[in-house]
Amino acid sequence: MQGNLVRSVRLTGRERFLGADELIVTKTDLQGRITYANRVFRRISEYSEAELLGAPHNIVRHPDMPRCVFKLLWDTISSGREIFAYVVNVASNGDHYWVLAHVTPTFDDKGAIIGYHSNRRMPERSSIDNARALYAQLNAEEKRHSSPARAAEAGLAKLNALLSQAGQTYEQFFFTL
Template sequence: MSTKTLSKLDSPKNIRDSEKKLGDNDFIVSKTDTKGKITYCNEIFTKMAGYPASSLIGANHNLIRHPDMPRIAFKVAWDLIQSKQEFFGFVKNLCADGGYYWVFTYITADLDSRGNIISYTSVRRKPPRSAIDAIAPIYKLLLDAENKGGSDASGKILANFLAEKKTSYDEFVINLQKDIRTGN
């Protein structure tokens, strides 16, 4: 029996307000090629996303991109990892059944012996509820700006927000993960 590789077009259209939660000791691990196609996924990933591994392998990782996620979040991630820097962030992922789950993600480029990027590895874990509560309204603001003025508009809002907080993106995200109050 063959299982077809899925694409973003196969993502659920019936989005539900039903959250799945990672266990405190769970780690989702996946690898992608340089274009974002999944080449490896662990069992916890398949369980949380609700797809068999055979459907995920070869699919673009954006299959699980939740519509509540602003595109600027992924632009920040791609800009960092394509320049061989680490990315840390909070992501709301879409499940096969239309539900969702939140993760704190770490993505890094995998390099060959000459320093060329050959793939990316992502490890995700359960974020603190306080981080989700802080980041969700920011993502809504960024998404609203994108819907009105595109990625440039949300990029400006993100830059202004970080400047107002007198922090960098990395510091802001790491402090949320450490469960440090951000004044929101």
């Protein structure tokens, strides 16, 4: 149902910008359903708190984002590690905005993952350009596969190939973007 909602958004091509000191904060449960969304997020995404709470986080997903980035994101955080990613999101009115997303698992006293937390900050312009170029490459790879799962695998393989070519881990690679 929420997936339909994402697809129903008509892209305007207009970009919105996060303030330099602003922080988008969201929390989700283990399934990625939003349990908390701060005011900055509600404002830039133009969704009400009622619309967001309980909704899947991909409510703001932009079609330009490669599937493999989210696969990598979920693979990483579900194994208990943090991840940084440049992400372009789409607001309810079809405008888009770039964020530097930092997603971390939340642990209970016993060290079990009980949810995820995401802080999003304003990215550097140059980083956005680099990310956009990289994602174009990954998307091109993914478009060669009809199955979404297959496409995500292929995109990830491409990303890993680029990483090993550069002799870097994703973390190192990310901070050079």
